[in-house]
Amino acid sequence: FVADQFQAHVIWFGANPMLPGRRYILRTETDSVSATVTALKHQVNINSFAREAAKSLQMNEVGVCNISTQAPIAFDAYKDNRSTGNFILVDRATNATVGAGMIDFPLRRADNVHWQVTDVNKGARAATKSQRPGVLWFTGLSGSGKSTIANALDRLLHARGKHTYMLDGDNVRHGLNRDLGFTEADRVENIRRVAEVAKLMADAGLIVLVSLISPFRDERRMARELMEEDEFIEIFVDTPLDECARRDPKGLYEKAFAGKIANFTGVSSPYEVPESPELRLETVGHEPAALALKIEQFLERRMEEK
Amino acid sequence: FVADQFQAHVIWFGANPMLPGRRYILRTETDSVSATVTALKHQVNINSFAREAAKSLQMNEVGVCNISTQAPIAFDAYKDNRSTGNFILVDRATNATVGAGMIDFPLRRADNVHWQVTDVNKGARAATKSQRPGVLWFTGLSGSGKSTIANALDRLLHARGKHTYMLDGDNVRHGLNRDLGFTEADRVENIRRVAEVAKLMADAGLIVLVSLISPFRDERRMARELMEEDEFIEIFVDTPLDECARRDPKGLYEKAFAGKIANFTGVSSPYEVPESPELRLETVGHEPAALALKIEQFLERRMEEK
Incomplete structure (x- = not known):
């Protein structure tokens, strides 16, 4: 065979x-x-x-x-x-x-299952928007500021006429990934599906902002390898655990430390720090808007390189 | 509780x-x-x-x-x-x-899992493209002409400056739905995931063309109910079974009649005809380009209604 x-x-x-x-x-x-x-x-x-x-x-x-x-x-x-x-x-x-x-x-x-060739391709769609499609993958602990920075960047890019979409890990859990829990196996499948959807959206010509804890190196590498060369931009939102726990915007750390949430990243489940992300953002002492601007400048350089 | x-x-x-x-x-x-x-x-x-x-x-x-x-x-x-x-x-x-x-x-x-509010919403994204987002759901037998017509429409809309994306059921099976087979349970999950992705893409402001046999009324209704009011446009590509079998573009009917493919829609698995699709297209005696134009006119009227 x-x-x-x-x-x-x-x-x-x-x-x-x-x-x-x-x-x-x-x-x-x-x-x-x-x-x-x-x-x-x-x-x-x-x-x-x-x-x-x-x-x-x-x-x-x-x-x-x-x-x-x-x-x-x-x-x-x-x-x-x-x-x-x-x-x-x-x-x-x-x-x-x-x-x-x-x-x-x-x-x-x-x-x-034959591959259906579509006549209008990624290049054609991206050309009409004067942008370079890509997947901005925000990884970091719960409460590190991923969604806040992604949201600020989304506003900034939208204002500059770019066509973006935010794929938020939490939101996807209410729809596409509603059938998945928080065991290790379910988290791997959660990340796989989000990566596949991000790939489809990049193929549609969009700049996709993915905000997902994605604690394991292997799954982030899987997501990277799904995309075209240079299309995956890993952004490590680097906030120390005690700072995340202090902010605790959703009140989750308090529950996790009390043993009320199993498999909680950073507390009862590991976070594997990215080894060579395209961008590493320290959030302590920096405003989200300033960090978003830093990413936008990175994207502009990337656009010129093309 | x-x-x-x-x-x-x-x-x-x-x-x-x-x-x-x-x-x-x-x-x-x-x-x-x-x-x-x-x-x-x-x-x-x-x-x-x-x-x-x-x-x-x-x-x-x-x-x-x-x-x-x-x-x-x-x-x-x-x-x-x-x-x-x-x-x-x-x-x-x-x-x-x-x-x-x-x-x-x-x-x-x-x-x-809290819902993350995103600042740039569907309306903002759609406004920048002067289009009304929606999901065009092409249903019909294998070989009925769904993908051919969707492709022709995709070209037409792209030429008119619309931002579209084709979600082809077969192509998604090579990525997001790679883990699914063709049992009834897997087909239901296949359709659920495609519908959820179409919903996300419509939320991104796109006109999404879904080409999927989707033989069961219940799953098509599920897809419809996922979307906003008037966002789901069901297009029944109505080609008689014997005509599909005569065309047999992928050589599948021949295998199916020989009993080599289990659960083949129209042969060993039922196709439930749509009861009130937004559009019904008879393909016998009509060119794909003419049928695509008919859909485009439907979309233009829909845009004016808004």
Whole structure:
């Protein structure tokens, strides 16, 4: 078979759980590609062989997954050929082997879905607006000031005749991502969907402002890799945790410190600081309007570079 | 409790399976609201009480679900109060009772997600483009000509200086909806996500062209109800099945008739004809360009009405 989607049995070795939506490196005898578990169909109870519902796989657990690779790979079903029907999964950050898999069968869904070519393309749409489409990805702790700065920038760009859209992580949770909670697996899927929508909006010619805690490096990298070269602008809104907790605009830190909110970034869940964001904004001692202006100047230079 | 999301045990009575994402009427002792099962967490095996993975509930099956109601309702946990802790689910089309439920506990997710007010709103964005945002929803059989007509209209509107975007169902399946297949449950979720993205794009001031088979009345109604009044324009691309099969641009009907594609609309899965679309286009004997012009004239009248 040559395909980019298949079903497989996966045995998980990683210390961190296997999360659908997160990207891993998939290695077969002949190929090495970026791959995502698009669905964990069920976990297999290794004592009773019962099919149990699960959202992630912990160490030593076995699950049946749909896997999607970035490019098609050649393989056989494991039952037909053990050497061409197996693979390993490697963590992109640590390079550790985190899982092993046996391929069950290819999924044909992509076969019957042809890409519809649209005549009016991104260039044509962007040209009519004299702007360079892009995705401004604001990351930072809750209460760091992401939405406030994004809002100030939105006003500024709108006043200069740019066509923008603000995709706020909180707002999307009331619609598109209404079915998602705050577990690690759901947060990964939340970020994936927001990134895909931002990509569609950039394709529509817009300057998209995304305001999303997005605490994990891996998901921010996933979002970056979805976009075209130079289209993703990571803006790290750098506010110390104690300052965020002091501002606490939504009263969430107080609840989090009291143990009333699980998986709260910075308190009961980690925030991985961006290593090389396009912009890093220190908010302590700086007005949102001044920071917005700084971003606008960055965008103007970017426009000239083009 | 007063909440708009909770977990419940549901017993399904309906002849059609319970599908996450589809809307039902939820009735408690005191309330009657539109409700959606946002997630089927697992099915309960009624012999062994094991938690089994499932994507839908068939008749007489029991599942643990997250349910989201359109407005908050007052309730108790079933274990605390049997009369204020239960509800029934009613099919919106037939008015038949299709399920009964016992509430486990409220979900607090919405509590901690505040709506971020954005300063630049839809009106401001649309005003700068002298256009009325909207969602043109093309529905019809595979091969009916939806994408061809939408593409012709897209070119026409672009030439007149309108800012449009085409959301093609097939293309979205390569990105945002990559994790979804073609089962009924997955098709409902596919349409829900496309509708939510179309809503965001209309909110960005765009005229959005959605080309999607969308065979079920209920999902088209769901899409319509997501949008503002008069923002949803349903366009029924009316081509007889035998004509679609004769054109067969993607070679899919041949495969479907040979039984090689499951759940193929018009062959092995129903297409529910729109009852009162804003526009109905007969394609036999009419050129796509002429049909596109007809839509454009409809939009011009709509713009004047405003």
